[in-house]
Amino acid sequence: MVLRKGVIFMKEEKEQITKKGNNIRKIARIVSIIVGGYWAFALSMEVIMLKKMVWDLETTLLVTFVVILLISVVIAWINEKMGGTVLILAGIGFSIFAYFSAGHNKILAMLVSGVPFIICGILFLITWMEKRREKI
DSSP, rough: OEEEEEEOOOOOHHHHHHHHHHHHHOOOOOOOOHHHHHHHHHHHHHHHHHOOOOOOHHHHHHHHHHHHHHHHHHHHHHHHHHHHHHHHHHHHHHHHHHHHOSOOOOOHHHHHHHHHHHHHHHHHHHHHHHHHHHOO
């Protein structure tokens, strides 16, 4: 038994909380690497294949969102709370951008672009809350 701040915890319960937090952290990191890698690869292939990329407002916004999201993935690996929050906010912005820039399938564009980053951000925030609960 472990006594902290007047509450008695069983050691097994604490280990289960720790294991659950670690599993969620692993899932969040794997999904964020896959999604971030996909967008980095897609953007770099567009630059390589076109060789003459037209830099208009839409391209600038796309590159800006992808760079912000990739930086926030790195931040989330270091600090789950701040990185998860930035991932959620940038994912929402990326979804809105995809909605307005898509032609016919607006919902599909949102689901493919911003929603995976929002899910990663939520998973990182859950990891942060589990770690915080573990300290109590």
